[in-house]
Amino acid sequence: MPATLTQLLARPELGLRPLTASTVGDPDAPLAWAHSSDLPDPTPFLAPGQVLLVTQPPEDADPYVERLVAHGIAALGFGTEVVRDGTPAALVEACERHGLPLFEVPYRTPFIAVARFVADRVAADAYARSTWALRASRAISLAALRPDALGAVLSELSRQIERPVALVGPDGAVSRSFPSGALDARARRALSDAAEPLLRSGRRAAGTVGTDAGPFAVQTLGAAGRLRGVLAVGSEGLDAAAQQVVTGVVALAGLALEQSRAADAARARLRTAVWRxxxxxxxxxAASIAEPVLGPLPEAPVRVTMMQGAALAAAADWLESNADGFFARDAHDLVLIGDESTAVEVATTLAVRFDLRGGVSSGTTLDALPAAVAQAQTARNRATADDPVAAFDDVAGAGMLALLHTPDARAVAETSLRPLVAADPSLPDVLRTWLDADGVYDVAARRLGMHRHTLRSRVAEAERLLGRDLSSFAARADLYAALRASA
Structure with a gap:
């Protein structure tokens, strides 16, 4: 540890004499350096935690000492018999008043001797911390050779830095913490809340979070686009040497997690084979293949969910820890087969958490999956940014005309109705009212507030513009569909 003011004043060969009470300042705070200057305001050239040595008494002691305290100077040493004998009483009083420790340096003690003592202790402390960091890194590296490499590494890190360490999995939950029992439920929840936005971003990132167990530094693990978790390390009072050790552990933990990628890839291929x-x-x-490794397939009735988006890999990692049913990746689709009552809820959670869009089929059996897949794809085509998950039951309940509300249908409808709009922009509304009245002229004319013969004339004009006879059901149905699609 660096020198303290107490240790400095205790050196008999220096002969330093304290002039302020031992309760002034913090005599046990580490000293960063010792520097001499007789400038009226030396603070621009000093750093907090340093000792200032002077021989020239300040003209006005009170503001001089106030500036030193505000700058974080640890102590002031006054050299006697250079400019004057003894230390000015005004300086002693100012130091007492502002809480700055003051000591007297006798003429026989050069300032360089005081600076050398502080510098030697700083260098010794730096060497000791570097040596500790090397020993700690070696112990952590040896821990990585144990069967549970990741757990052993995190446990050893916690022991070496004497701080709590936790690992948040890709699902956002604290999966491991060291030492055992160091984190209560509130601290775990705080770490999960801090890790979730980092995981959702999909990018390598770091941050800090305060918990009941103290402040933590959080750092993502894994490559961008497929993060493997977040490492949380108690950060209170960590010096540069400890930070260096933590940085090495981040690399080791990331490597340990990446080593499991081959097994994860094999499971993913197995899931895809079962799905196909x-x-x-x-x-x-499929059931016989899945049973030994993935567990039993869901029992009917089930729903099929088809999801797409940029973060399917991260979503699949999350499902490994949170899915109750079966899931698989197939090309650009993430497929889920799950309980009929919770399928929409699970799909919505995935859509919100990983910015995906999906569709959920009606209830089905495993023998009828092709039809359920078509239903899920149809529903997914109806998903929007505001409603990222659509259920086929809702799509079917809305009827066939609801399927017309797509960009393709709207484009075709606007093209077919363009002659009407060009001739008379009000003509499409007239035709829509006429068709809503089942083509009955008297009813439609009353709704439009016009004579029935005028309405017949308007319909005849539309037939001429469209080049079709609207007396047949097929022609009327096609026109009605175009009017609905363009609305």
């Missing part, structure tokens, strides 16, 4: 077997109609084969 299900779609091909080989439910029995």
């Amino acid at each position: 077997a299900l779609v091909a109609g080989d439910a029995a084969v």
Whole structure:
């Protein structure tokens, strides 16, 4: 540890004499350096935690000492018998008043001797901390050779820096913490809340968070786009040497997590194979493949969810810890087969958390998956930014005309109705009212507030502009669909 004022004043060979009470300032605070200057205001050239040595008494002691205290100077030493004998009483009083420790340096003690003592202790402390960092890094590296490499590394880090350490998984929950019992439920929740936005961003990032167990530094683990978790380390009072050790652990923890990627990739391929077997109609084969590794497939009735987006890999990692049903990646789709009652809720959670869009089928069995897949895809096409998950039951309940509200249908409708709009912008509304009245002229004319013969004339004009006879059901249905799609 660096020198303290108490240790400095205790050196008999220096002969330093304290002039202020031992309760003034903090005599046990570490001293960063010792510097001499007789400038009226030396603070621009000093750093907090330093000792200032002077021989020239200040003209006005009170503001001089006030500036030193505001700058964080640890102590003031006055050299006697250079400019004057003894230390000015005004300086002693000012130091007492502002809480700055003051000591007297006898003429026989050169300032360089005081500076050398502080510098030697600073250098010794730096060497000791570097040596500790090397020993700690070696112990952590050896821990990485144990069977549970990640757990051993984090446990050893906690022991070496004497701070709590936690790992937040890709699902946003604290999966490990060291030492055992160091984090209560509120601290775990605070770490999870701090980690969640980092994980959702998908980018490498770091930050800090305050908890009941003290402040923590948080750092993402893994590559951008597929983060593997967040490392949280108690950061209160960590010096540069400890930070260096933590930085090494971040690399080791990331490596340990990446080593599991091969196993994860194998499981992902197995999931895809099971899914394709299900779609091909080989439910029995799919179940026999999934059972030993992935567990039993969900029992009917189930719903199929199809999701798309840029963060499918991160969503799949989250599902590894949170999914109750079956899921798989297939090309650009994330597919889920889950309980009928919770499928929409799970899909909505994924959509919000990972910015995905999806569709959920009606209830089905594993033998009827192809039809359920088509339903889920149809529903997904209806998803929007405001409503990122659509259920096929809602789509079907809205009827066939609801399917017309797509950009493609609108483009076709606007093209087919363009002659009407160009001739008379009010004509589409007239035709829509006429068709809503089932083509009955008397009813439609009353709604429009015009004579029925005028309405017949307007419909005849529309037939001429469109080049079609609107007396048939098919022609009227096509026109009605175009009017609905363009609305």
